[in-house]
Amino acid sequence: MNIGEIARRAGVSRSTVSYALSGKRPVAAGTRRRIQDVIDELGYRPNAAARALKEGRTRTIGLVIPPAGNRLTHMQLDFVASVVDAAARVDLDVLLSPSGGDHDRSFERLVSESRVDGVILMEIRLDDPRVGRLQDAGLPFVGIGHTAGDQQMSWIDVDYAGLIQHSVRHLADLGHRRVALVTRSPELIAAGYGPARRAREGFEKALAERGIDGIEVPCGDDARSGQECIAELLHSHPDLTAVTTINEAALPGIQRALADTGLEVPYDFSITGVAAKTWAEDFRPPLTAADVPALEMGEKAVSLLVERIAAPDTPPRHILLAPSISLRSSTAAAPIGRQARVNGAAR
Numbered sequence: 001m002n003i004g005e006i007a008r009r010a011g012v013s014r015s016t017v018s019y020a021l022s023g024k025r026p027v028a029a030g031t032r033r034r035i036q037d038v039i040d041e042l043g044y045r046p047n048a049a050a051r052a053l054k055e056g057r058t059r060t061i062g063l064v065i066p067p068a069g070n071r072l073t074h075m076q077l078d079f080v081a082s083v084v085d086a087a088a089r090v091d092l093d094v095l096l097s098p099s100g101g102d103h104d105r106s107f108e109r110l111v112s113e114s115r116v117d118g119v120i121l122m123e124i125r126l127d128d129p130r131v132g133r134l135q136d137a138g139l140p141f142v143g144i145g146h147t148a149g150d151q152q153m154s155w156i157d158v159d160y161a162g163l164i165q166h167s168v169r170h171l172a173d174l175g176h177r178r179v180a181l182v183t184r185s186p187e188l189i190a191a192g193y194g195p196a197r198r199a200r201e202g203f204e205k206a207l208a209e210r211g212i213d214g215i216e217v218p219c220g221d222d223a224r225s226g227q228e229c230i231a232e233l234l235h236s237h238p239d240l241t242a243v244t245t246i247n248e249a250a251l252p253g254i255q256r257a258l259a260d261t262g263l264e265v266p267y268d269f270s271i272t273g274v275a276a277k278t279w280a281e282d283f284r285p286p287l288t289a290a291d292v293p294a295l296e297m298g299e300k301a302v303s304l305l306v307e308r309i310a311a312p313d314t315p316p317r318h319i320l321l322a323p324s325i326s327l328r329s330s331t332a333a334a335p336i337g338r339q340a341r342v343n344g345a346a347r
Helices: 002-010 014-022 029-042 050-053 074-089 101-112 129-137 161-172 184-192 194-212 223-236 248-261 277-280 294-310
Strands: 060-065 093-099 118-123 141-144 154-158 178-182 213-219 242-245 271-276 289-291 318-321
Touching: 002 029, 002 242, 014 029, 029 184, 029 223, 029 271, 050 118, 050 294, 060 074, 060 194, 074 093, 074 271, 074 294, 093 101, 101 194, 118 129, 118 294, 129 141, 141 294, 154 161, 154 194, 154 223, 154 294, 161 178, 161 194, 161 242, 161 271, 178 194, 178 223, 184 194, 184 242, 184 318, 213 223, 242 248
Parallel strands: 060 093, 060 118, 118 141, 141 154, 154 318, 178 213, 178 242, 242 271, 271 289
Antiparallel strands: none
16 A cells, blocks of 8 residues: 555545655644545555544744855754754754744744654754744743743753852962953844853952953854954953853864964963853864854753653743853963064063
């Protein structure tokens, strides 16, 4: 028995049967029931898709990623890879959907056309209309990140406030008296990007605790922006001796800018922050940083979502991770009297 016979008996096209089995396109409830009656009558069980139809599920989850025109950071790619791998282990497919800018229609189709059983959201804003849309639609979802009013959603996130606070404390303990926070792009900050706002909170709290000076600088998510940002910082604040950052994509540019100025890390200048382990270990010298457990976060997000799909009325769960800071080679005692090599001059 095949799809053609099911289609003939149900009085529909082969493609309609295929869509009903796969969940790739919406099929009217009455048509789905008619197809299912034929399947039950014939005892047709081709694969997991048929079980999904009987359960009223697609066995597909949506992963909402930043706009396709943006180059994903290594950390974001790790999130995507870990979600896909974790979903495959529980026999789920993953549908990637960009969101933001001209891609809002893609997100709306994901929500309104019954394509998926649940959704994982990345890059969440403090006030994120996508969260409200998913709640209104009654579609199970989980955030990698969380909004300001997060009580009604399940999420997993990194404690950016606490980690940046610890990073600045570390620099202060090394004698640095003026440090900078290199954060994310002005557009993300203006949109209320959660990690950037929380990093600022931790930065300001640590400055006040230790009585040191600090400068917060927005920076685009690319090497060129990182290079320009550090060059401008060193020009406008010649007494700056350290940087902490949550912008891993800017790290290669930060490294180039310091080298161009003749500053040697860590003897003339210290760098720390929050980054994926790969970025931290590729930095020269290796970066003292809180290593974001992106793979673990993706796996836990899938686990949380499966729970929400199976039991949507259970209380939401919140998981806040605070990885330890790995002490590598990019931080050292502040240079005394700014004994640095600037513009090629010997220290």
